[in-house]
Amino acid sequence: EPEVTQTPSHQVTQMGQEVILRCVPISNHLYFYWYRQILGQKVEFLVSFYNNEISEKSEIFDDQFSVERPDGSNFTLKIRSTKLEDSAMYFCASKAGAGNTIYFGEGSWLTVV
Amino acid sequence: KQEVTQIPAALSVPEGENLVLNCSFTDSAIYNLQWFRQDPGKGLTSLLLIQSSQREQTSGRLNASLDKSSGRSTLYIAASQPGDSATYLCAVRQHTNAGKSTFGDGTTLTVKP
Numbered sequence: 001e002p003e004v005t006q007t008p009s010h011q012v013t014q015m016g017q018e019v020i021l022r023c024v025p026i027s028n029h030l031y032f033y034w035y036r037q038i039l040g041q042k043v044e045f046l047v048s049f050y051n052n053e054i055s056e057k058s059e060i061f062d063d064q065f066s067v068e069r070p071d072g073s074n075f076t077l078k079i080r081s082t083k084l085e086d087s088a089m090y091f092c093a094s095k096a097g098a099g100n101t102i103y104f105g106e107g108s109w110l111t112v113v
Numbered sequence: 114k115q116e117v118t119q120i121p122a123a124l125s126v127p128e129g130e131n132l133v134l135n136c137s138f139t140d141s142a143i144y145n146l147q148w149f150r151q152d153p154g155k156g157l158t159s160l161l162l163i164q165s166s167q168r169e170q171t172s173g174r175l176n177a178s179l180d181k182s183s184g185r186s187t188l189y190i191a192a193s194q195p196g197d198s199a200t201y202l203c204a205v206r207q208h209t210n211a212g213k214s215t216f217g218d219g220t221t222l223t224v225k226p
Binding site: 045109 | 154162202206214215217
């Protein structure tokens, strides 16, 4: 079964550093998402991306964050100047069409020290 | 602002029992609702997707119902097995297209052999 793949699975970074989390959505999917889950808390929406632009973003997704789809397969989340509170599991997700099932990757666990 | 609540927070049952997990949401103007399973430290696995026009969906031993007007959904698991032990999350989506999903806190299920 096709799946969303994410790299790295775990990254430890120094506070203030930039990180890039990578995702390969399911082929032929059109809608792409980033969510995060701080340990012990709810899964939270960050941003949605469609037709090569951001469709919606949450209040969490401030100027520190950016997304990009540099080619036909990758979807990246960049976090600039990381803070301790950015430590979380970051999930990439995709879906084929407007009303379809959304599929999540295994997540990238980010630890900021 | 949509709020999603799941009750109970945790549930422990002996193997073979049938059980019901509950999800409620404050804004009934949803587009669809999706149930997920999450194993510790892992990603989200989609279980069932119910469109707002549907009343229920079934997959194997799982049955999900939706009462949009009252803002409730239930996930019924028949003949539970130890392998069903996981956290179950519900997520509601309010808009078509790239709409975000709002998640509940989840119900952590333990099925004892």
